[in-house]
Amino acid sequence: MDSEEPAERGAHHVQSLERGLSVIKAFSAEAPHRTLSDVARVTGLTRAAARRFLLTLVDLGYVRTDGKYFSLTARVLELGYAFLSSMSLADVAQPHLERLSAQVHESSSVSVLEVPDIVYVARVAVSRIMTVSINVGTRFPAYATSMGHVLLADMTPVELEAFLIVTDFERLTENTLTDRESLNAELAVVGRQGWAMVDQELEEGLRSVAAPIRDSRGRAVAAINISTHASRTSAETARNDLVPPLLATAAAISADLRLTASSQAAHG
Numbered sequence: 001m002d003s004e005e006p007a008e009r010g011a012h013h014v015q016s017l018e019r020g021l022s023v024i025k026a027f028s029a030e031a032p033h034r035t036l037s038d039v040a041r042v043t044g045l046t047r048a049a050a051r052r053f054l055l056t057l058v059d060l061g062y063v064r065t066d067g068k069y070f071s072l073t074a075r076v077l078e079l080g081y082a083f084l085s086s087m088s089l090a091d092v093a094q095p096h097l098e099r100l101s102a103q104v105h106e107s108s109s110v111s112v113l114e115v116p117d118i119v120y121v122a123r124v125a126v127s128r129i130m131t132v133s134i135n136v137g138t139r140f141p142a143y144a145t146s147m148g149h150v151l152l153a154d155m156t157p158v159e160l161e162a163f164l165i166v167t168d169f170e171r172l173t174e175n176t177l178t179d180r181e182s183l184n185a186e187l188a189v190v191g192r193q194g195w196a197m198v199d200q201e202l203e204e205g206l207r208s209v210a211a212p213i214r215d216s217r218g219r220a221v222a223a224i225n226i227s228t229h230a231s232r233t234s235a236e237t238a239r240n241d242l243v244p245p246l247l248a249t250a251a252a253i254s255a256d257l258r259l260t261a262s263s264q265a266a267h268g
Contacts, residue, residue, distance in 0.1 A: 020053050020057070023039060023050065024063075024076060026043050039054060039070065054070050060075075089222055090136070092260055093110040093122045093224070096249050096256075099249070100124075100224075106228045107124060108249075109123040109124075109147070110225075113142060115166060119137065120134060120136050141167070142163070144176050144202045146208040146209055146225050149190050153212075153220075160184075160187070173204050176202075194211065196210045197209045197235065197239065198210075200230055206229070207238060210226075211249075213250055221257070224246065224253065
C-alpha cells in the first residue's frame with residue numbers, strides 16, 4: 001500500500017464518528033466561519049454528507065449557522081474539558097518536563113510538599129547523577145532541596161514555624177543548611193527572586209535549581225527543578241542557562257494547571 005494512504009482501520013472503526021470529528025476540525029482560528037462548500041472541500045466529504053454532519057452538530061449545540069456560514073459554539077470546549085478534568089498534576093506536568101529536559105539536556109522533576117519532605121510526582125531522567133535512584137514517590141528532606149526551598153519560601157510564618165518544629169535537621173553534606181537562621185535567610189532570598197538554587201546540600205556533586213508551580217490563587221502547590229552535576233555545570237551557568245527555561249516551564253505548567261482546575265470546577 002502506498003505510504004501516503006491512510007492506515008488500515010480495524011473492524012471496530014466507526015467511520016461516521018471519524019467524519020463527524022473531521023467536520024469539527026475543519027474550523028480553526030484562521031477559518032472560524034465556513035460555508036457548506038468549504039467544509040465539504042476541507043474534509044473531502046460530499047456536500048450532502050457534510051450538510052448532514054453540520055446540521056447534526058447544530059442540533060447537538062456544537063455548531064451554529066446563519067443559513068450560509070457555519071461556526072463552532074463554546075460547547076465544543078466540553079470535549080476538551082472532559083480530558084482536562086481527568087488530568088492530575090503529573091499528567092499536566094509530564095509533557096512539559098519532557099520538553100524542558102530535551103531543551104537543557106538535564107534531568108527535571110516535579111514534587112509536592114508533604115512535611116517535612118518533598119515527594120516526587122513526575123520526573124524525566126536524562127542521566128543518573130545521584131547515588132540513589134529517584135523515582136515517582138521518592139522522598140527527600142525539604143530543607144536540603146531546591147524544590148523544598150521554593151515550597152517552604154511560600155509558607156506563611158505560622159506554617160514555616162510548624163515545619164521547623166517537626167523537622168530534624170541533619171548535615172547531609174558540608175553545604176547543608178542546618179541552622180534555622182541561615183535557612184530562613186535563604187528562604188527570604190528565594191521568595192524575592194522566585195526561584196532557588198541548592199548547591200550540593202543534598203548530595204556532594206548535585207546542583208539543582210527550582211521554581212514554584214502556582215495555582216489560581218498564586219499559592220505554590222508544587223515545584224519543578226532541573227538537576228545537574230556540579231562538575232559540568234557551574235553555579236553561574238545554572239543561573240544563566242537553566243533558570244530562564246525553568247521559569248518558563250513553571251509558568252506553562254501553572255497555566256495548564258489553572259485551566260484544568262477551572263474545567264473541573266465547571267464540571268464538578
